Amino acid sequence: xxxxxxxxxxxKRDKLAQVLWILNWFSVLTGxxxxxxxxxxxxxxNKQEEMMADRDIHYVPNMLIxxxxxxxxxxxxxxxxxxxxxxTNKFLRWKLIMLPYIIFTFFFTFxxxxxxxMCYTMRGELxxxxxxxxxxxxxxxxxxxxxxxxxxxxxxxxxxxxxxxCGNNGYKDWFQIQWISNRYLDMTHKxxxxxxxxxxxxxxxxxxxxxxxCNIDSPRPCIQQQxxxxxxxxxxxxxxxxxxxxxxxxxxxxxxxxxxxxQSIGLTVxxxxxxxxxxxxGVRFLQTSLENVLKQGDxxxxxxxxxxxxxxxxxxxxxxxIIKSLGKSNQIDDGNNGDPNINxxxxxxxxxxxxxxxxxxxxxxx
Amino acid sequence: xxxxxLTFTKAEREKLAEVLWLLNWISVLTGxxxxxxxxxLKVxxxxxxxxxxxQGILYVPxxxxxxxxxxxxxxxxxxxxxxxxxxTNKFLRWKLVMMPYVICTFFFTSxxxxxxxMCYSIRSQLxxxxxxxxxxxxxxxxxxxxxxxxxxxxxxxxxxxxxxxxxxxxxRDWFHVQWISNRYLDMTSSxxxxxxxxxxxxxxxxxxxxxxxCSTLSPRPCIQQQxxxxxxxxxxxxxxxxxxxxxxxxxxxxxxxxxxxxQSIGLTVxxxxxxxxxxxxGVRYLQTAMENVIRLGDxxxxxxxxxxxxxxAETARSNFNxxxxxxxCYQIDDDPNINxxxxxxxxEVPSRGVHIPVxx
Numbered sequence: 001x002x003x004x005x006x007x008x009x010x011x012k013r014d015k016l017a018q019v020l021w022i023l024n025w026f027s028v029l030t031g032x033x034x035x036x037x038x039x040x041x042x043x044x045x046n047k048q049e050e051m052m053a054d055r056d057i058h059y060v061p062n063m064l065i066x067x068x069x070x071x072x073x074x075x076x077x078x079x080x081x082x083x084x085x086x087x088t089n090k091f092l093r094w095k096l097i098m099l100p101y102i103i104f105t106f107f108f109t110f111x112x113x114x115x116x117x118m119c120y121t122m123r124g125e126l127x128x129x130x131x132x133x134x135x136x137x138x139x140x141x142x143x144x145x146x147x148x149x150x151x152x153x154x155x156x157x158x159x160x161x162x163x164x165x166c167g168n169n170g171y172k173d174w175f176q177i178q179w180i181s182n183r184y185l186d187m188t189h190k191x192x193x194x195x196x197x198x199x200x201x202x203x204x205x206x207x208x209x210x211x212x213x214c215n216i217d218s219p220r221p222c223i224q225q226q227x228x229x230x231x232x233x234x235x236x237x238x239x240x241x242x243x244x245x246x247x248x249x250x251x252x253x254x255x256x257x258x259x260x261x262x263q264s265i266g267l268t269v270x271x272x273x274x275x276x277x278x279x280x281x282g283v284r285f286l287q288t289s290l291e292n293v294l295k296q297g298d299x300x301x302x303x304x305x306x307x308x309x310x311x312x313x314x315x316x317x318x319x320x321x322i323i324k325s326l327g328k329s330n331q332i333d334d335g336n337n338g339d340p341n342i343n344x345x346x347x348x349x350x351x352x353x354x355x356x357x358x359x360x361x362x363x364x365x366x
Numbered sequence: 367x368x369x370x371x372l373t374f375t376k377a378e379r380e381k382l383a384e385v386l387w388l389l390n391w392i393s394v395l396t397g398x399x400x401x402x403x404x405x406x407l408k409v410x411x412x413x414x415x416x417x418x419x420x421q422g423i424l425y426v427p428x429x430x431x432x433x434x435x436x437x438x439x440x441x442x443x444x445x446x447x448x449x450x451x452x453x454t455n456k457f458l459r460w461k462l463v464m465m466p467y468v469i470c471t472f473f474f475t476s477x478x479x480x481x482x483x484m485c486y487s488i489r490s491q492l493x494x495x496x497x498x499x500x501x502x503x504x505x506x507x508x509x510x511x512x513x514x515x516x517x518x519x520x521x522x523x524x525x526x527x528x529x530x531x532x533x534x535x536x537x538r539d540w541f542h543v544q545w546i547s548n549r550y551l552d553m554t555s556s557x558x559x560x561x562x563x564x565x566x567x568x569x570x571x572x573x574x575x576x577x578x579x580c581s582t583l584s585p586r587p588c589i590q591q592q593x594x595x596x597x598x599x600x601x602x603x604x605x606x607x608x609x610x611x612x613x614x615x616x617x618x619x620x621x622x623x624x625x626x627x628x629q630s631i632g633l634t635v636x637x638x639x640x641x642x643x644x645x646x647x648g649v650r651y652l653q654t655a656m657e658n659v660i661r662l663g664d665x666x667x668x669x670x671x672x673x674x675x676x677x678x679a680e681t682a683r684s685n686f687n688x689x690x691x692x693x694x695c696y697q698i699d700d701d702p703n704i705n706x707x708x709x710x711x712x713x714e715v716p717s718r719g720v721h722i723p724v725x726x
Contacts, residue, residue, distance in 0.1 A: 144585035157582040161527060184586045186600035211580040211588040216523040219510035220550050222577040234552040 002306035008289040010300050016289075017085040020282045024079035027279055028072050030272045034112075035068030037265050044261060048254060050155050053132035060122050060262075063115050064269070071112070071276070074105055078283060088299040091290050098287045105280050112273040119266035126258055130251045134168045141210070142181040157212040165253035166213035166246040171227075173249075178203040179210060209245060218243040281307070368672035374655045376666050382655075383452040386648045390445035393645055396638045397441060400434030400478075403631050410627060414620065416521045419498035426488055426628075429481045430635070437478070437642070440471055444649060454665040457656045464653045471646050478639040485632030492624060496617050500534045507576070508547040523578040529623065531616035532579035537593070539615075544569040545576060575611060584609040647673065 008016070042061035045052075081098065084090035137156050140149045160166055167173035185192050185204055196202050207228045214222035223244050226232040238244075289305030296303060308315045374382065408427035415421070447464065450456035503522050509515045526532055533539035551558050551570055562568050573594045580588035589610050592598040596607075655671035662669060674681045 150585075153585070154582050161582075180587050184599075184601055189600075211577040211590070212582070214577045216520050216527075216578070219516075219519070219547075221546050224577070234550055 001311045002304070003308040003310075003312060005304050005306045006285060006289075007302055008285075008305050009302050013286070013289055013293070013303075014086050016282065016286050017082050020082040020085075020279065020286060021079055023279045023282065024075045024082055027075035027276060028079065030275060031068050031071030031073075031075055033068070034071055034115075034269065034272060035065055037268060038062070038064030038066075038068055041261065041265060044258070048159075050152065051133040051137055051159065051250075051254065052126075052129045053136065055125055055129035057122060057125055057129060060115075060118050063111075063118060064265070067108075067111055067115050070108060071272075074108060075276075075279070077101070078105070078279070082283065082286065085286055085290060088290065088293060092294075095291070095294075098283075102280065102284055102287060105276075105283075109273060109276045109280060112269065112276060116266050116269035116273055119262045119269065122262060123255070123259055127251070127255055130254050131168065134251055138168065138173060138177055138179070141177070141179045144181065145183070157210065159250060159254075160210070160212040160246065163250060163253040163257065164215075164246050165248045165250040166209060167249055168251050169249040170247065171209050171213055171245050174209045174213070175205060175207050178205060180204060180206075213245045215243055215246050220244070367677050368670070369674040369676075369678060370651075371670055371672045372651065373668055374651075374671050375668050379652070379655050379659070379669070380452045382648065382652050383448050386448040386451075386645065386652060387445055389645045389648065390441045390448055393441035393642060394438050394445065396641060397434050397437030400437055400481075400635065400638060401431055402434075403634060404428070404430030404434055407627065407631060410624070414521075414525065416518060417499045417503050417525060417616075417620070418492075418495045419502060420491070420495040423488060423492055423495060426481075426484050429477075429484060430631070433474075433477050433481050436474055437638075440467075440474055441642075441645070443467065444471070444645070448649065448652065451652050451656055454656065454659060458660070461657070461660075464649075468646065468650050468653060471642075471649070475639060475642045475646060478635060478642060482632050482635035482639055485628045485635065488628065489621075489625060493617070493621055496620050497534065500617055504534065504539060504543050504545070507543070507545045510547065511549070523576065525616055525620075526576070526578035526612065529614075529616060529619040530581070530612050531614045531619035532575060532612040533615055534617050535615040536613070537575050537579055537611050540575045540579070541571060541573050541594075544571060546570060546572075579611045581609060581612050586610070 038061045041064065042058065045057065045061065078101070081094050081101065084094060137152050140146070140152045141156055142153070143149045144153050182204070187193065192204065195204055195206070199205055206225070208225040209227065211222070211224060214224065223233055223236065227245070228238055230237055284307055285305040288307075288309075289303045292303035292305070293299060293301065310318070404427045407430065408424065411418075411423060411427065444467070447460050447467065450460055503518050506512070506515045506518045507522055508519070510519050548570070553559065558570065561570055561572070565571055572591070574591040575593065577588070577590060580590065584606075586606060589599055589602070589606075593607075593611070596602050599606075650673055651671040654673075654675075655669050658669035658671070659665060659667065676684070
């Protein structure tokens with residue numbers, strides 16, 4: 001009761017081998033696509049690495065790169081095998097390798113599927129990483145004289161301009177940090193001293209934002225200082241004013257950007273996985289039908305091809321027994337499955353007859 | 367005394383035909399490259415069309431696109447012709463077309479050269495156009511409520527942010543323009559009224575710039591108001607002033623951008639022109655060689671190929687005569703087929719009477 005038995009004539013086998021040869025070469029291309037998708041994702045993540053706190057999110061692109069390289073190698077080998085399978089003589093060369101090859105490829109396609117699913121599950125960690133990274137970057141915005149942090153101002157400004165966002169969750173995040181360095185504050189001035197004193201930690205807080213938060217869609221020149229004070233500006237009401245500054249938070253903007261990239265990549269990898277699975281099925285059919293042809297002896301005859309020789313349950317049971325036997329290989333085995341070649345002396349005494357029995361007198365021949 | 371005479375054996379002629387077939391197909395590709403270069407330049411110019419005053423610059427990419435299309439068609443035809451030229455019989459099909467084809471392609475390659483030279487010569491027109499366009503855009507920056515001009519503020523802000531520039535020649539251009547609309551000025555405030563009155567045209571001028579002029583390289587938060595007043599800001603030294611805003615003018619920034627693009631395009635088009643000229647020379651040799659073979663009668667013999675049958679001066683003279691005669695086609699000339707009665711009429715010979723002696 002084989003799983004999915006199909007009959008193959010000689011021409012069908014030859015055609016299958018040729019088609020699989022082309023499909024395997026196509027799969028080498030898709031392996032290269034996987035590799036390049038991994039590289040692309042890695043480059044994009046590296047571009048924004050200053051905004052991300054230390055979290056291990058690079059395992060996703062690394063996995064895609066590794067899987068892509070292995071896919072290229074496996075499908076290259078598969079192409080060579082299928083090319084030789086047209087001829088029964090050449091198939092004998094590959095006969096012993098084919099079954100391990102198919103098993104290995106089956107587990108490999110499983111890795112491809114895992115890679116695709118990881119693209120979708122990465123989101124949560126990414127959000128956490130961005131949240132922490134952005135908070136840090138905004139805190140160190142003013143430290144343009146501290147080595148190691150002197151480019152954070154530029155990075156944050158360019159981020160807010162490029163991604164059209166402001167702050168972590170919104171522009172009000174800038175009200176809670178001091179983003180103007182003390183070097184540029186006139187400490188002798190009364191207003192400055194008052195503001196510093198009004199704050200527990202002695203920070204110079206104000207309801208103003210950096211220029212990179214300004215929205216270019218606004219019909220009026222940008223209002224960056226005294227944002228919450230309606231009377232400071234003519235014809236201005238900050239509760240209803242939506243066009244003056246960017247309303248979106250940078251965490252949300254970056255998350256949307258990366259989610260979009262990863263959903264596209266995940267979809268492509270799923271499609272590649274389905275393709276690899278169909279190629280593997282074809283190779284399995286080819287292998288079983290060629291082995292049956294060899295068993296029958298006549299290279300031109302029809303033969304059967306299948307996915308599994310017995311039903312699914314029996315195959316699982318047989319494989320489980322094989323694995324169990326591998327475990328017991330060092331024990332002496334004298335049950336019914338004992339190896340008949342081993343000379344095991346029997347425990348019962350050899351029966352040569354009762355002791356001290358005088359030999360029968362031979363009747364005299366007269 | 368032919369120009370560039372070469373002798374071709376049959377094998378050489380066939381090889382030349384094959385090579386030319388391949389080169390013609392490559393030329394179709396280069397024609398496609400010309401088209402894409404034209405489209406690219408058109409898109410780039412149209413991106414910043416709003417800050418340019420004169421739309422006549424678009425004739426350069428349009429020329430490139432048309433030339434590219436013509437190149438594809440001409441070289442496609444040339445490929446078909448050259449494929450047939452390997453065989454003397456098939457060549458007879460194209461015999462009458464080839465000479466006009468060669469002449470047409472010769473004039474076409476000069477169009478390609480003109481296209482390449484245009485890329486270099488358009489620079490001054492472009493600069494003028496950008497200068498005037500930017501000046502107008504800055505004047506209309508505040509008019510976000512006027513239909514037709516409401517997007518100029520956004521365009522100019524984007525330009526200054528993207529190209530890292532400020533104003534026309536520099537940031538001081540903003541000091542001469544009212545860039546804050548009257549809608550957002552409190553006319554009841556005495557400061558505002560004073561400023562408006564201090565100006566002849568009643569404009570609200572200030573030494574401030576829009577936020578898009580702010581430099582991201584500055585170590586301190588951007589100073590946009592009272593830029594020329596050092597005492598208005600704490601620790602506002604020379605270095606702070608240098609790094610605070612973008613120093614380059616947007617006219618210079620846009621000119622550099624477009625000059626770079628057009629120099630690369632011009633160089634590529636020149637290379638394509640040389641390639642087309644080469645292919646044309648090969649086709650001319652093939653044409654003359656095949657015609658001479660047919661004249662000799664034996665398809666397997668050697669034949670001569672040339673660029674011009676006579677020297678350049680003689681060819682020019684004969685062509686000139688042809689053009690002159692085309693002009694005179696309605697005048698009666700001495701075509702031997704027309705019966706023109708001569709001016710001196712022949713004397714009529716009196717008919718002799720035939721004297722038939724009467725016999726009895």
